[in-house]
Amino acid sequence: xxxxxxxxxxxxxxxxxxxxxxxxxxxxxxxxxxxxxxxxxxxxxxxxxxxxxxxxxxxxxxxxxxxxxxxxxxxxxxxxxxxxxxxxxxxxxxxxxxxxxxxxxxxxxxxxxxxxxxxxxxxxxxxxxxxxxxxxxxxxxxxxxxxxxxxxxxxxxxxxxxxxxxxxxxxxxxxxxxxxxxxxxxxxxxxxxxxxxxxxxxxxxxxxxxxxxxxxxxxxxxxxxxxxxxxxxxxxxxxxxxxxxxxxxxxxxxxxxxxxxxxxxxxxxxxxxxxxxxxxxxxxxxxxxxxxx
Amino acid sequence: xxxxxxxxxxxxxxxxxxxxxxxxxxxxxxxxxxxxxxxxxxxxxxxxxxxxxxxxxxxxxxxxxxxxxxxxxxxxxxxxxxxxxxxxxxxxxxxxxxxxxxxxxxxxxxxxxxxxxxxxxxxxxxxxxxxxxxxxxxxxxxxxxxxxxxxxxxxxxxxxxxxxxxxxxxxxxxxxxxxxxxxxxxxxxxxxxxxxxxxxxxxxxxxxxxxxxxxxxxxxxxxxxxxxxxxxxxxxxxxxxxxxxxxxxxxxxxxxxxxxxxxxxxxxxxxxxxxxxxxxxxxxxxxxxxxxxxxxxxxxxxxxxxxxxxxxxxxxxxxxxxxxxxxxxxxxxxxxxxxxxxxxxxxxx
Numbered sequence: 001x002x003x004x005x006x007x008x009x010x011x012x013x014x015x016x017x018x019x020x021x022x023x024x025x026x027x028x029x030x031x032x033x034x035x036x037x038x039x040x041x042x043x044x045x046x047x048x049x050x051x052x053x054x055x056x057x058x059x060x061x062x063x064x065x066x067x068x069x070x071x072x073x074x075x076x077x078x079x080x081x082x083x084x085x086x087x088x089x090x091x092x093x094x095x096x097x098x099x100x101x102x103x104x105x106x107x108x109x110x111x112x113x114x115x116x117x118x119x120x121x122x123x124x125x126x127x128x129x130x131x132x133x134x135x136x137x138x139x140x141x142x143x144x145x146x147x148x149x150x151x152x153x154x155x156x157x158x159x160x161x162x163x164x165x166x167x168x169x170x171x172x173x174x175x176x177x178x179x180x181x182x183x184x185x186x187x188x189x190x191x192x193x194x195x196x197x198x199x200x201x202x203x204x205x206x207x208x209x210x211x212x213x214x215x216x217x218x219x220x221x222x223x224x225x226x227x228x229x230x231x232x233x234x235x236x237x238x239x240x241x242x243x244x245x246x247x248x249x250x251x252x253x254x255x256x257x258x259x260x261x262x263x264x265x266x267x268x269x270x271x272x273x274x275x276x277x278x279x280x281x282x283x284x285x286x287x288x289x290x291x292x293x
Numbered sequence: 294x295x296x297x298x299x300x301x302x303x304x305x306x307x308x309x310x311x312x313x314x315x316x317x318x319x320x321x322x323x324x325x326x327x328x329x330x331x332x333x334x335x336x337x338x339x340x341x342x343x344x345x346x347x348x349x350x351x352x353x354x355x356x357x358x359x360x361x362x363x364x365x366x367x368x369x370x371x372x373x374x375x376x377x378x379x380x381x382x383x384x385x386x387x388x389x390x391x392x393x394x395x396x397x398x399x400x401x402x403x404x405x406x407x408x409x410x411x412x413x414x415x416x417x418x419x420x421x422x423x424x425x426x427x428x429x430x431x432x433x434x435x436x437x438x439x440x441x442x443x444x445x446x447x448x449x450x451x452x453x454x455x456x457x458x459x460x461x462x463x464x465x466x467x468x469x470x471x472x473x474x475x476x477x478x479x480x481x482x483x484x485x486x487x488x489x490x491x492x493x494x495x496x497x498x499x500x501x502x503x504x505x506x507x508x509x510x511x512x513x514x515x516x517x518x519x520x521x522x523x524x525x526x527x528x529x530x531x532x533x534x535x536x537x538x539x540x541x542x543x544x545x546x547x548x549x550x551x552x553x554x555x556x557x558x559x560x561x562x563x564x565x566x567x568x569x570x571x572x573x574x575x576x577x578x579x580x581x582x583x584x585x586x587x588x589x590x591x592x593x594x595x596x597x598x599x600x601x602x603x604x605x606x607x608x609x610x611x612x613x614x615x616x617x618x619x620x621x622x623x624x625x626x627x628x629x630x631x632x633x634x635x636x637x638x639x640x641x642x
Contacts, residue, residue: 046496049388054506056513057377058499066496073596088494088621089419090411094389100408107426157433163398171388172381175511182388203311231632282389 095281141257297486304358334558336467350472445511
């Protein structure tokens with residue numbers, strides 16, 4: 001039984017008041033493309049990092065779920081004692097949250113507990129407080145994962161942290177310099193360090209999987225830090241043109257969804273196997289996933 | 294799933310400082326007496342002092358957990374941080390690197406797979422739900438599910454705003470600070486492991502309790518429709534409990550300890566009464582520990598379990614049900630036999 005990417009969507013929109021609506025739009029588009037309704041999805045995970053209003057509870061995922069069920073008020077409740085269809089929660093690991101969420105959903109699919117899982121990611125500038133170095137625009141993405149007996153899909157995952165670079169990217173919300181400030185700090189070397197860490201992590205991962213760099217037909221990366229895909233392609237001996245270039249620094253948590261969407265649209269995703277997904281984030285944390293058709 | 298997963302050990306952290314409900318009630322700008330302690334069943338709660346925060350609580354609870362665990366910190370393979378509050382160095386909300394990353398550095402398992410899980414007060418139950426899957430499928434050998442809650446800022450901020458007993462921030466006055474940690478690993482067989490781990494989100498009730506970071510004062514604020522969220526939680530739970538019991542092959546009367554989310558004594562008692570009415574049976578005992586600790590958000594179940602484990606009254610055959618109600622609306626049910634846990638905590642029956 002394989003866990004496949006059934007569909008993917010990505011939206012880059014001007015900041016609007018209702019970020020929740022944008023996230024839901026991404027989810028809805030993803031479901032529509034797969035011709036699936038929300039009722040058929042068993043798990044929804046939000047990997048959003050910056051939600052615009054520093055929501056702590058409920059989990060943002062439950063609000064996205066509510067929005068996706070808006071057109072079906074009878075759904076997701078307990079009529080006559082039957083169980084609601086969907087379970088939701090948030091998963092946060094900065095730039096790598098989406099790949100961790102894929103691993104979680106793959107686990108539920110492999111154990112036969114679910115058939116479909118939806119991941120939503122995206123970020124928007126904060127509406128209150130004074131952000132420093134917040135360089136992400138309002139983006140949202142969705143990835144629908146489904147069971148498929150005829151395809152391998154995701155075959156392996158690996159997450160590795162490099163604590164010696166823990167100070168390269170930090171982000172805190174603080175009241176110490178009144179007014180409220182969201183302080184994001186990214187050191188100059190962050191890109192180089194991410195590329196170096198990713199190179200080390202990929203070497204280990206491919207060795208574990210008995211693969212050579214030349215075996216990888218397509219590499220899809222997070223879009224943050226800016227030029228990450230380019231820098232990784234320069235350092236690691238992948239095949240020429242294996243690394244899909246995504247030179248945008250606007251997307252954050254949904255960046256890897258943008259890469260997947262570009263590969264889907266161009267037809268590269270379907271014609272490539274194995275596909276390596278790579279994200280880099282604060283920590284430095286490198287998340288890797290291997291996908292085969 | 295091929296293998297089972299069990300709770301191997303648990304640990305907690307309770308700050309030393311106590312604040313009584315009477316002190317809080319006295320500070321409110323409400324005319325006339327407010328019997329807050331009587332209404333909630335909370336006499337006092339623990340509150341962070343200087344140098345304590347979400348991170349220190351999570352780390353301290355983890356080290357307490359290691360006292361009872363066969364694993365050393367360096368042997369931990371996965372760390373899930375499930376706190377609602379993410380305060381570090383006082384009231385600084387940590388976005389990145391995530392709290393789980395900081396926790397694994399502090400406790401000394403830098404190579405563990407880690408990420409943060411957010412599901413309001415159902416965070417730790419959600420973390421256990423995920424760990425159960427990872428361990429049962431042999432992706433990891435063990436997992437530390439941990440939470441550090443520094444949530445009393447919502448109570449402090451509510452005090453400034455509350456002007457009537459029906460104010461939307463009244464529920465904020467019930468909270469207390471705490472840390473909790475659960476170590477999970479493989480069970481030798483399915484019988485000694487987690488019998489059932491069921492989670493659902495009834496999202497049409499997602500706006501009944503919301504909490505955000507506060508723009509005016511340090512910390513957060515929370516608004517709750519107390520009566521409504523209690524009603525929908527209680528009415529929604531019985532079919533889920535019934536289904537979970539069926540899957541576990543148990544009757545409610547075979548549950549020795551039901552540990553519900555600790556909100557208020559009246560809510561827990563009326564909920565238990567309603568469940569007994571719907572299911573036709575009662576658990577042997579419903580645990581309420583609000584008196585000393587208040588509502589400690591995602592850590593409540595583990596704090597309550599730890600307390601009864603240390604009262605030397607548990608047996609290895611006893612079945613426990615953790616019943617979680619959280620903003621969202623999330624309902625989580627975890628059923629497991631205690632197995633080796635009582636012996637580890639000095640219960641020799």
